[in-house]
Amino acid sequence: MSPRKSVAEALTTRSSILDRSVAVASVEGLEGLTIGRLAADLGMSKSGVLGHFGSKESLQLAVLERAGEIFRAEVWEPARRVASGLPRLRALCESWISYLERGVFPGGCFFVAAAHEFDGREGAVRDAVEFRFDTWRERLRKEAARAVAAGDLPKGMNAEQLAFELLGLVMALNHAIQLHRDPGAASRARQAVRARLGE
Incomplete structure (x- = not known):
């Protein structure tokens, strides 16, 4: 086996471990990730799984990074091409x-x-979870501040407060979908955003 093929296979295996880990952790939590569980799910040895990360904490951090990549692709990228501000x-x-x-x-x-x-x-x-929340809240705050500066939101509106409210609104939506299986929750969330940001 060539060194190049070996490296490529290792990267593919690591990616497969991360994909499975994200799916498991999404439902069972990051603490629900066990090397034994992942090894069984992927048909690998425990040492084979652990060898890609070195520790459970390193695995958890890598899973957070992979989840962040998915979030960016799903939420940030569709909006990135839209004009800044409101x-x-x-x-x-x-x-x-x-x-x-x-x-x-x-x-x-x-x-x-x-x-x-x-x-x-x-x-x-x-700390890694907090950093991601802080980064996202700051992105919302910056866009809100740009909207206020452009006159698209009322003068004097507190951008930090607006970012806080939008974050809370979507966390409430997540709760309504996951805990209550509420089919109308997304529609109500959109209505709340329109009420806060205008049509």
Whole structure:
């Protein structure tokens, strides 16, 4: 076997482990990831799985990164091409709602679930979850601030407050879909966004 083929196979195997891990963690939490479970699911040895990450914490961090890539592709990329400010803020909210409505992750929003799991803890995984929330809230805040500066939202509107409210709205949507299986939740979320941002 050539070294190039060996590296390619290792990357493919690592990617398969991460894909399975994201699916498991979405439903059962990051703590629900066990090397034994993944090995059985993928037909690998435990050492074969562990060898790609070195520790459970490293695996959890890699899974967060993979989930972040999926979130960016589903929510940020569709809105990125829209003009900044209010148009992009509206597009972000729509792609965000659609991401939950379509069940991109089987357990709902991966990061909401991870936040509930780790918010009372300390450590690298908790810090990584917090960083992703902070980054996303800051993106919302910046677009809101641009919309205010452009006159598309009322002068004096607090962009930080608006970002907080939009984050809470979509977290409530995730709750309604996952816990209550509410078929009308996405429609109500869209109505709430329109009421807050205007048509």
